[in-house]
Amino acid sequence: MxxxxxxxxxxxxxxxxxxxxxxxxxxxxxxxxxxxxxxxxxxxxxxxxxxxxxxxxxxxxxxxxxxxxxxxxxxxxxxxxxxxxxxxxxxxxxxxxxxxxxxxxxxxxxxxxxxxxxxxxxxxxxxxxxxxxxxxxxxxxxxxxxxxxxxxxxxxxxxxxxxxxxxxxxxxxxxxxxxxxxxxxxxxxxxxxxxxxxxxxxxxxxxxxxxxxxxxxxxxxxxxxxxxxxxxxxxxxxxxxxxxxxxxxxxxxxxxxxxxxxxEMLQVEGKKMSKSLGNFFTVRDLLDQGIPGEVVRFVFLSTHYRKPMDWTADKAREAEAHLRKWRKMVDGVTAGAPSHAVVAAIADDLNTAGAIAELHKLAAAGDVETLLGSAQMLGLLDPAMGDWAKGADVDLSAYADALSAAREAAMATKDFAEVDRLKTALTEAGVEVRMSKAGVDLSPKPEFDAAKLDGLL
Structure with a gap:
C-alpha cells in the first residue's frame, strides 16, 4: 500500500x-x-x-x-x-x-x-x-x-x-x-x-x-x-x-x-530551560542519572514536534514503565512489519504521539510481532538499546509487600528503622524505590544485582 x-x-x-x-x-x-x-x-x-x-x-x-x-x-x-x-x-x-x-x-x-x-x-x-x-x-x-x-x-x-x-x-x-x-x-x-x-x-x-x-x-x-x-x-x-x-x-x-x-522548543517542568532556573540539563546529565536514552526518546516522541515539549520526571517514569512492559512482552520475538496505522500516523506530519497510541493498542491486543516492528519504526525497542531493561522480568513483589507493611507499621509506631533498612538494601542492590500514597513501586536498574538481596527478607 x-x-x-x-x-x-x-x-x-x-x-x-x-x-x-x-x-x-x-x-x-x-x-x-x-x-x-x-x-x-x-x-x-x-x-x-x-x-x-x-x-x-x-x-x-x-x-x-x-x-x-x-x-x-x-x-x-x-x-x-x-x-x-x-x-x-x-x-x-x-x-x-x-x-x-x-x-x-x-x-x-x-x-x-x-x-x-x-x-x-x-x-x-x-x-x-x-x-x-x-x-x-x-x-x-x-x-x-x-x-x-x-x-x-x-x-x-x-x-x-x-x-x-x-x-x-x-x-x-x-x-x-x-x-x-x-x-x-x-x-x-x-x-x-x-x-x-x-x-x-x-x-x-x-x-x-x-x-x-x-x-x-x-x-x-x-x-x-x-x-x-x-x-x-x-x-x-x-x-x-x-x-x-x-x-x-x-x-x-x-x-x-x-x-x-x-x-518547537523544549521546556523542563513547564518552564523554559535555563541555567538561572536550575533546570538546565545536558543529555549526558540524564544518562548519568540513570535515565535510559530510550526513555528520553519515548518522552520526546510523546509530544508532537510542532508543540512545545515539556520534560518532566513524571513523564520519564511513565515512559520507563511502558518500555519495561513492552520489552518483557517482545522478549525473544522476531519483529513483524510495522502496522499501517503506525506508519500512517508518522506519515501524517510526524504524529509520533498518535503512533505511540497505536503501540498501546497493539500491546493491549497482544500482537507482539507487530508491536516490535512498529516500535522499531520509531526507534524504540531496538535490541541495541535494551541493556537498561535487562532486569525487567525480575519479580520484586515480595520486597514491595515487605516495604509496604514496614511503612504501614512505621506510620503507627513512628519508628522508621525497618523502612530505612529495606530501602537502603534495595537501593544498594540496584533497585529504584518509589514510595507514594498509591503504594510502593520497585524497578530494577541496569546495575541490579540479585545476590545483594539474599537474606533481606
Whole structure:
C-alpha cells in the first residue's frame, strides 16, 4: 500500500503532500550543533524529530534512496572563546565535543546521517560561493577583511518567517556596524588575527560567518535544489532566512529547499530551560542519572514536534514503565512489519504521539510481532538499546509487600528503622524505590544485582 507523506511546510504555512524532486534520491539537510560543549536536552529534540523523518523516508523510498546531511559547526567565536579560556587547542575541543555529541545522540537511538560534514572541511566551497555573491552584486567587501551580504538585493528576504525587513530590524538580533550598508546585512567572511583560525582568501586571511557554511555544504552534498531543510524554529530567523537569501542569489532560480520543517522548543517542568532556573540539563546529565536514552526518546516522541515539549520526571517514569512492559512482552520475538496505522500516523506530519497510541493498542491486543516492528519504526525497542531493561522480568513483589507493611507499621509506631533498612538494601542492590500514597513501586536498574538481596527478607 502506497504511503503518502504530509509535512507542515514553513515555506507555504500549510501541511502539504511531500513529493520528492527525485524519488530515487530524496535529500534532507538539518542544521547540526556548534561543537564546543555537551549537547543540552533542547539540542536533542531536533535530532530525534528528524531521525524519525529519516526513518520514515527510508521506509517509503528505500534506505539506498535517501541522503540525510547534518553538519558540525567547528569554526565559531564560541569555540575560539572556549579555547582561549581553557588553553586547549581548538581541534582538541571540537574533536572531543563532536564525539560526545555522536555518543549522546546514539544513546537516544538516533541513526547517524549519511553525511556529517564539518565546516572546516568546506572552506573552499564557502569562499567560492562568497566570490559568486560579490561578483553578482549580492555581497560586498568592506575593505577591512569583511564581506557582507546585501539583504536588500534579495527581494524575498523575510518570506520564510513572514516578517518584513523593518520588523526584523526593530526586534531581531542585528549587529549594528559602521561597515554595513544596511542594518540587516550580515557577515559572510570576517578577518582573523594571528591567534584565531583563518584561511587565505582574496579579502585577506579570515574565517566564514555562521550562515554561509550550511549553504555551501548543502550545495556541495545535495545540490542547489533539494527536498527538505530542517531545524529548530529558533533558527528560522536569522539563520534560515540568511541561508535562503545567499543560496538563491548564488543559484538564481534554484529554489534551494522545497520543504522547510521546524520543531518547537523544549521546556523542563513547564518552564523554559535555563541555567538561572536550575533546570538546565545536558543529555549526558540524564544518562548519568540513570535515565535510559530510550526513555528520553519515548518522552520526546510523546509530544508532537510542532508543540512545545515539556520534560518532566513524571513523564520519564511513565515512559520507563511502558518500555519495561513492552520489552518483557517482545522478549525473544522476531519483529513483524510495522502496522499501517503506525506508519500512517508518522506519515501524517510526524504524529509520533498518535503512533505511540497505536503501540498501546497493539500491546493491549497482544500482537507482539507487530508491536516490535512498529516500535522499531520509531526507534524504540531496538535490541541495541535494551541493556537498561535487562532486569525487567525480575519479580520484586515480595520486597514491595515487605516495604509496604514496614511503612504501614512505621506510620503507627513512628519508628522508621525497618523502612530505612529495606530501602537502603534495595537501593544498594540496584533497585529504584518509589514510595507514594498509591503504594510502593520497585524497578530494577541496569546495575541490579540479585545476590545483594539474599537474606533481606
Amino acid at each position: 502506497a504511503v503518502e507523506i504530509y509535512l507542515r511546510n514553513t515555506k507555504t504555512r500549510s501541511v502539504d503532500v511531500f513529493t520528492p524532486i527525485d524519488p530515487e534520491n530524496v535529500r534532507m539537510y538539518v542544521c547540526g550543533p556548534t561543537v564546543y560543549d555537551r549537547a543540552h536536552l533542547g539540542n536533542a529534540r531536533p535530532v530525534v524529530v528528524f531521525d524519525v523523518l529519516y526513518r520514515l523516508l527510508r521506509h517509503v523510498y528505500g534506505a539506498d534512496h535517501v541522503t540525510y546531511v547534518r553538519n558540525f559547526t567547528d569554526v565559531d567565536d564560541k569555540i575560539i572563546a572556549r579555547a582561549e579560556q581553557s588553553g586547549r587547542e581548538i581541534a582538541q575541543i571540537t574533536g572531543e565535543t563532536t564525539q560526545w555529541f555522536l555518543d549522546d545522540m546514539g544513546a537516544l537511538g538516533a541513526l547517524e546521517p549519511n553525511q556529517m560534514p564539518r565546516a572546516t572541511d568546506y572552506i573552499p566551497q564557502m569562499v567560492a560561493m562568497i566570490e559568486r555573491l560579490v561578483e553578482t552584486g549580492h555581497a560586498y567587501p568592506d575593505g577591512a577583511g569583511h564581506v557582507l551580504f546585501a539583504v536588500k538585493s534579495y527581494g524575498d528576504y523575510g518570506a520564510l518567517s513572514g516578517r518584513s525587513v523593518d520588523d526584523m530590524i526593530a526586534g531581531a538580533r542585528v549587529e549594528v556596524a559602521d561597515n554595513k550598508r544596511d542594518p540587516m546585512d550580515f557577515v559572510l567572511w570576517k578577518p582573523s588575527n594571528a591567534d584565531q583560525p583563518g584561511w587565505e582568501s582574496s579579502w585577506g586571511r579570515g574565517r566564514p560567518g555562521w550562515h554561509i557554511e550550511c549553504s555551501a555544504m548543502a550545495d556541495d552534498l545535495l545540490g542547489d535544489h533539494f527536498d527538505i531543510h530542517g531545524g529548530g524554529n529558533d533558527l528560522m530567523f536569522p539563520h534560515h532566512e540568511n541561508e535562503i537569501a545567499q543560496s538563491c542569489c548564488a543559484h538564481p532560480g534554484s529554489g534551494f529547499a522545497n520543504f522547510w520543517v521546524h520543531n
